[in-house]
Amino acid sequence: MGEISPDFPEYDNQTTEVWDQLAEWWDDKIGDGNDFQNYLIEPSTERLLALQPGEKVLDIACGAGRFTRRMAALGANITAIDHSEKFIKRAKERTTENADRIEYMVLSATDRSALMSLGQAKFDAAVCTMGLMDMSSIEPLISTLPKLLKPGGRFVFSVTHPVFNSGTSRQVAEQHVEDGEIVITQGVTITDYARPFVYMGLGIMGQPIPQHYFHRPISLLFNTCFKHGFVLDSIEEPTLPEELKGKSRMPLSFNNMPTMPPVLVARMVLKQ
Numbered sequence: 306m307g308e309i310s311p312d313f314p315e316y317d318n319q320t321t322e323v324w325d326q327l328a329e330w331w332d333d334k335i336g337d338g339n340d341f342q343n344y345l346i347e348p349s350t351e352r353l354l355a356l357q358p359g360e361k362v363l364d365i366a367c368g369a370g371r372f373t374r375r376m377a378a379l380g381a382n383i384t385a386i387d388h389s390e391k392f393i394k395r396a397k398e399r400t401t402e403n404a405d406r407i408e409y410m411v412l413s414a415t416d417r418s419a420l421m422s423l424g425q426a427k428f429d430a431a432v433c434t435m436g437l438m439d440m441s442s443i444e445p446l447i448s449t450l451p452k453l454l455k456p457g458g459r460f461v462f463s464v465t466h467p468v469f470n471s472g473t474s475r476q477v478a479e480q481h482v483e484d485g486e487i488v489i490t491q492g493v494t495i496t497d498y499a500r501p502f503v504y505m506g507l508g509i510m511g512q513p514i515p516q517h518y519f520h521r522p523i524s525l526l527f528n529t530c531f532k533h534g535f536v537l538d539s540i541e542e543p544t545l546p547e548e549l550k551g552k553s554r555m556p557l558s559f560n561n562m563p564t565m566p567p568v569l570v571a572r573m574v575l576k577q
């Protein structure tokens with residue numbers, strides 16, 4: 306069997322159009338933070354990045370720049386890229402502090418030569434929060450990062466969990482009686498996992514149009530990084546706290562499954 310590609314380049318243009326159409330709605334909805342960002346993505350990413358003031362960081366698929374601004378507040382200098390002009394416009398509008406430490410650019414992470422133009426051995430670290438599963442192609446980015454990063458540089462990314470929150474995963478509930486009491490158990494079923502595929506999904510309930518998701522099994526995601534000289538250095542599978550149980554308007558939300566991780570966060574480091 307030949308090597309399986311993680312990429313779907315035929316979707317490169319479509320995904321840019323879809324994200325441009327979603328950007329303003331998306332930012333209005335979660336630009337000030339939601340449970341996933343506050344409890345899962347940002348704390349884990351911050352921990353794994355372990356930023357030092359003055360470090361140079363590439364923020365890939367920055368959206369409206371919420372995490373970009375957090376890193377700048379921690380003293381880092383950020384180059385933040387996104388392929389959506391509308392997201393970058395929002396990001397600039399929202400940046401009122403530490404603007405001298407942030408440069409926003411419209412640039413697709415699927416465009417190898419545009420990535421190379423960012424500068425060789427320039428960054429101490431790269432970060433991509435909740436972006437890789439939205440990217441039609443990841444090989445251009447992951448193969449270029451070793452050139453953009455300084456020797457030993459780190460790449461921290463978060464994705465919707467490839468097992469529990471991707472592709473065909475379905476949130477389910479079962480009800481039974483135990484010792485005379487009704488017990489409801491929530492979990493996840495998965496019927497298609499071990500191959501990459503594209504599907505249309507919803508990142509936020511009620512969004513005006515669905516977005517493409519690119520399901521990649523864990524082995525394919527990490528093997529793409531290993532192939533280009535990264536090693537896995539640290540990994541987190543954060544879960545939502547008990548106190549959020551029942552606090553979502555979605556009855557089968559991950560809020561009600563405090564032992565199921567909806568996201569996966571990893572730190573890759575360049576082999577020296």
Ligand SMILES: C[S@@+](CC[C@H](N)C(=O)[O-])C[C@H]1O[C@@H](n2cnc3c(N)ncnc32)[C@H](O)[C@@H]1O
Nearest residue numbers: 324366367368387388389413414415434436440
């Ligand atoms: C779920 S949002 C995450 C945004 C931000 N990183 C955050 O955590 O709030 C996914 C982002 O990926 C961006 N994206 C998808 N494909 C991209 C590509 N090829 N190049 C750059 N950005 C891309 C989208 O425009 C969007 O901003």
